[in-house]
Amino acid sequence: MDNIAGQNxxxxxxxxxxMLVLVLLWLLPSIGLFxxxxxxxxxxxxxxxxxxxxxxxLNFRARSSSDDMVEQNGIFVIEGNVxxxxxxxxxxxxxxxxxxxxxxTARDLDAFAPGETAExxxxxxLTVEADGSYRIEHDEPFARGPAIxxxxxxxxxxxxDNYRTxxxxxxxxxxxxxxxxxxxxxxxxxxxxxxxxxxxxxxxDFPGRGLLIAAVVGLLVVPLQLALVPLLNLHTSIGIGQxxxxxxxxxxxxxxxxxxxxxxxxxxxxxxxxxxxxKVDGATDFQIxxxxxxxxxxxxxxxxxxxxxxxxxxxxxxxxxxxPSGSASQVMTVKIADDLLGSRGGDWGILATxxxxxxxxxxxVFFTMQRYxxxxxxxxxxx
Amino acid sequence: MPPVIQGxxxxxxxxxxxxxxxxxxxxxxxxxxxxxKGPNTGRNINRANQVRPWLFLFPAMxxxxxxxxxxxxxxxxRSLFDRSGDNFIGLGxxxxxxxxxxxxxxxxxNLLWVLVVPAMATFIGLVVAQLSDRLSWGNIAKSLIFMPMxxxxxxxxxxxxFVYAPDADLGIINSIRDSMGLAVLDPLQVRFWNNFxxxxxxxxxxxxxxxxxxSAALRGIPExxxxxxxxxxxxAFQVFxxxxxxxxxxxxxxxxxxxxxxxxxxxxxxxxxxxxxxGTHILPSYMMTYMFRDDGRATAVAFVIMILVLPVMIWxxxxxxxxxx
Numbered sequence: 145m146d147n148i149a150g151q152n153x154x155x156x157x158x159x160x161x162x163m164l165v166l167v168l169l170w171l172l173p174s175i176g177l178f179x180x181x182x183x184x185x186x187x188x189x190x191x192x193x194x195x196x197x198x199x200x201x202l203n204f205r206a207r208s209s210s211d212d213m214v215e216q217n218g219i220f221v222i223e224g225n226v227x228x229x230x231x232x233x234x235x236x237x238x239x240x241x242x243x244x245x246x247x248x249t250a251r252d253l254d255a256f257a258p259g260e261t262a263e264x265x266x267x268x269x270l271t272v273e274a275d276g277s278y279r280i281e282h283d284e285p286f287a288r289g290p291a292i293x294x295x296x297x298x299x300x301x302x303x304x305d306n307y308r309t310x311x312x313x314x315x316x317x318x319x320x321x322x323x324x325x326x327x328x329x330x331x332x333x334x335x336x337x338x339x340x341x342x343x344x345x346x347x348x349d350f351p352g353r354g355l356l357i358a359a360v361v362g363l364l365v366v367p368l369q370l371a372l373v374p375l376l377n378l379h380t381s382i383g384i385g386q387x388x389x390x391x392x393x394x395x396x397x398x399x400x401x402x403x404x405x406x407x408x409x410x411x412x413x414x415x416x417x418x419x420x421x422x423k424v425d426g427a428t429d430f431q432i433x434x435x436x437x438x439x440x441x442x443x444x445x446x447x448x449x450x451x452x453x454x455x456x457x458x459x460x461x462x463x464x465x466x467x468p469s470g471s472a473s474q475v476m477t478v479k480i481a482d483d484l485l486g487s488r489g490g491d492w493g494i495l496a497t498x499x500x501x502x503x504x505x506x507x508x509v510f511f512t513m514q515r516y517x518x519x520x521x522x523x524x525x526x527x
Numbered sequence: 528m529p530p531v532i533q534g535x536x537x538x539x540x541x542x543x544x545x546x547x548x549x550x551x552x553x554x555x556x557x558x559x560x561x562x563x564k565g566p567n568t569g570r571n572i573n574r575a576n577q578v579r580p581w582l583f584l585f586p587a588m589x590x591x592x593x594x595x596x597x598x599x600x601x602x603x604x605r606s607l608f609d610r611s612g613d614n615f616i617g618l619g620x621x622x623x624x625x626x627x628x629x630x631x632x633x634x635x636x637n638l639l640w641v642l643v644v645p646a647m648a649t650f651i652g653l654v655v656a657q658l659s660d661r662l663s664w665g666n667i668a669k670s671l672i673f674m675p676m677x678x679x680x681x682x683x684x685x686x687x688x689f690v691y692a693p694d695a696d697l698g699i700i701n702s703i704r705d706s707m708g709l710a711v712l713d714p715l716q717v718r719f720w721n722n723f724x725x726x727x728x729x730x731x732x733x734x735x736x737x738x739x740x741x742s743a744a745l746r747g748i749p750e751x752x753x754x755x756x757x758x759x760x761x762x763a764f765q766v767f768x769x770x771x772x773x774x775x776x777x778x779x780x781x782x783x784x785x786x787x788x789x790x791x792x793x794x795x796x797x798x799x800x801x802x803x804x805x806g807t808h809i810l811p812s813y814m815m816t817y818m819f820r821d822d823g824r825a826t827a828v829a830f831v832i833m834i835l836v837l838p839v840m841i842w843x844x845x846x847x848x849x850x851x852x
Contacts, residue, residue: 397594
C-alpha cells in the first residue's frame with residue numbers, strides 16, 4: 145500500500161508541474177505584452193520585458209559640451225558628469241548613477257571599465273569614473289564636445305507615456321469609440337430577432353420546422369468569406385455602401401444562426417408545464433413569449449450577448465470590408481493591423497499599448513461574465 | 528451626424544422596430560384578419576395559430592436568407608464571371624487559381640491548419656480538463672487557459688509577435704536561443720515551419736474552448752464505470768484512454784468540428800503576422816489579396832473555402848436531425 149501511496153504522490157507532483165508549465169505557457173505571452181506597454185522605446189529595445197523588474201545595465205549616450213572646455217598647460221580639457229546630461233536625465237533624476245562600462249563610440253560602448261582611459265577616434269583621450277564624472281583631454285581645441293557612450297545600472301522604471309500617446313494622440317480614442325459603436329447595436333439587434341425565431345422553432349408546431357432547424361445548423365458553418373463580395377455589392381446598390389449601418393446589418397446577419405441555435409436549444413429545455421399552463425389560462429403566444437420565455441431564457445440571452453459582443457469587438461474581417469477605410473470610421477483591430485503595424489512597425493511600446501487597450505474591454509467582460517459564457521458554450525455544443 | 532449618436536438612434540429604432548413589428552403583426556393577425564369572435568371564432572383561432580409561427584420567424588429568416596443563404600449562390604455565380612463582372616468565363620477563375628503556386632501553397636497550408644489546429648487544441652484541452660480536475664488550483668488554471676478566448680485574433684497576433692520577435696532583447700524565444708549560444712533567427716521566416724508557429728497562436732486561443740466543453744463532459748461520466756475499471760486494476764492512463772475518452776467521444780468530435788469550422792474562417796492571424804509572406808498564405812488571407820481588386824477571383828477563393836467546409840456542414844446537419852428525432 146505504501147508503494148501505491150508514494151506513486152500517487154509522485155503523480156500529483158507531476159500533474160502540478162505539467163499544469164504549471166501549461167498555465168505559464170498560456171499566460172506569459174500576455175504578461176509580456178502587458179509589461180511592455182509600460183516601458184518606453186529604449187527600454188524595450190535594450191532589455192527583455194522579463195528583466196523589467198530588475199536593475200539592469202542599459203546603454204546610453206551623453207554629449208559633452210565644448211562650452212565647458214578649459215585650457216590647462218596647453219591641453220584642452222572638458223570635465224563634467226554624464227548623469228547630468230539632459231538627454232539621460234529622465235532615467236537618472238538625481239543626477240547620480242553607476243557606470244558599468246564606457247567607450248568613445250557606439251560600437252565600443254562596453255570596451256572600457258570605469259577609471260580606464262580610452263583613445264578617442266578623432267584624437268585625445270576620454271576617462272570616465274564609476275560615478276559618471278568624465279575628463280576629456282586633447283592637445284587641440286574641440287569644435288564641439290565629443291559624445292560619450294556608456295552602460296549604467298538602471299533601476300526598474302515604468303511609464304504611462306505609451307498610454308498617453310495611444311489614447312490621446314494617435315487616433316486610438318476615435319477607434320475605441322468606433323468599436324463600441326459597431327459592437328453594441330450589432331449585439332442587441334440580433335438577440336431580439338433571434339429570440340422570437342427561437343421560440344417559434346422550439347414551442348410552435350408548424351410544417352417544415354425540422355427543415356428550418358436543419359437549415360439554421362447548416363448556415364452556422366457557412367464561411368463569412370462567401371458573404372463579403374455579394375453583400376458589399378448589394379449594400380452599394382441599395383445605397384448603404386460602406387457604412388456603420390452596413391456593418392450592423394452584416395453582423396446581425398452573421399450572428400443570427402448561432403443566436404437562433406443557442407436560444408432554441410435553451411428554450412426547448414424549459415419546462416413544458418409552465419407554457420401549457422399559461423396556454424390553458426388563455427395567454428397568447430405573444431404574451432407567453434414576453435412574460436414567461438424571455439425572463440426564463442435570461443442566461444441563454446446573456447451568453448449569446450457575450451459571444452456576439454466579443455465577436456463584433458474583436459472582428460477584423462467584417463470591419464475591413466463593410467466600413468470605409470478612412471481613419472474616421474476605423475475600429476481598433478483595423479487601426480492596429482493596418483495603421484500601427486505599418487507606420488509604427490518598430491515601436492513596440494505603442495503596439496503593445498494599443499493591443500492592450502483593445503484587449504482590455506473583452507477581458508473585463510470575460511472575467512465578469514465567465515459563468516454565462518461557459519453555460520452558453522455548453523448549450524451550443526453539447527446536446 | 529457622429530456615429531455614436533447614429534448608433535444610439537439605430538439601437539432605439541432597431542429595438543423599437545423589432546418589438547413594434549412583433550406586437551403590431553400579432554395584433555393585426557388576432558384582431559383584424561382572424562378575429563376571435565363572430566361566427567367563425569374557432570376556425571379563426573386555428574388559422575391565426577397557423578400563421579403566427581411565420582410572423583415570429585420572418586425577420587430572422589429574411590436576414591438569414593439575405594446574409595447567408597443568398598451569398599452562397601451569389602458568390603458562386605459571381606465567381607463564374609471575370610474581374611469586371613460582365614463577361615461569363617465559366618470556371619476560368621478556378622483554373623487560373625489552380626495554376627498559381629501561391630494558391631496551391633495556400634490550399635496546402637489550409638489543409639495543414641485544418642489537420643493540426645483542431646487536433647492540438649482538442650488534445651491539450653482534454654489534457655488540461657483531465658488534469659485540472661484533480662488540482663486544488665484547477666479552477667484558476669482553467670480560467671487562465673480560457674482567457675485567450677476573449678482576445679481578438681489581432682491582439683493575440685501582437686502578443687505572439689513579441690514572443691517570436693527576431694531580437695534577443697525582445698523575443699523570449701530568441702532570448703533563450705541566445706543564452707544557449709545560438710544565432711538569432713526570425714521564426715516567421717523559417718519556410719514551412721513558420722506555418723506551425725502561426726497555427727500555435729490559434730491553438731493558444733482555442734484550447735480554452737475545448738477545455739471548457741470537455742471538462743463538463745468528463746464530469747458527466749458515470750462514476751461506476753471508473754470505479755469498476757480501478758477495481759479491475761486499470762492504471763490512471765488506462766482509465767483515461769480506455770474508459771473516459773471513449774465515453775466522451777461524441778463531445779470530442781463536436782469540439783473538433785467546431786474548431787475546424789473556425790480554422791477555415793480565420794484570416795486575421797496570417798494577415799497581421801506575415802501578411803501571407805514567406806509561404807504562409809491560407810485561403811482566407813489569400814482571398815483578401817483579391818478583395819476590392821478582383822471580385823471574380825475573390826469569390827472563387829471563397830467558394831473553394833465553402834467546398835472545404837461542406838463535409839463538416841453535412842455532418843453537422845445530420846447530427847442535428849438525429850438529435851431531434
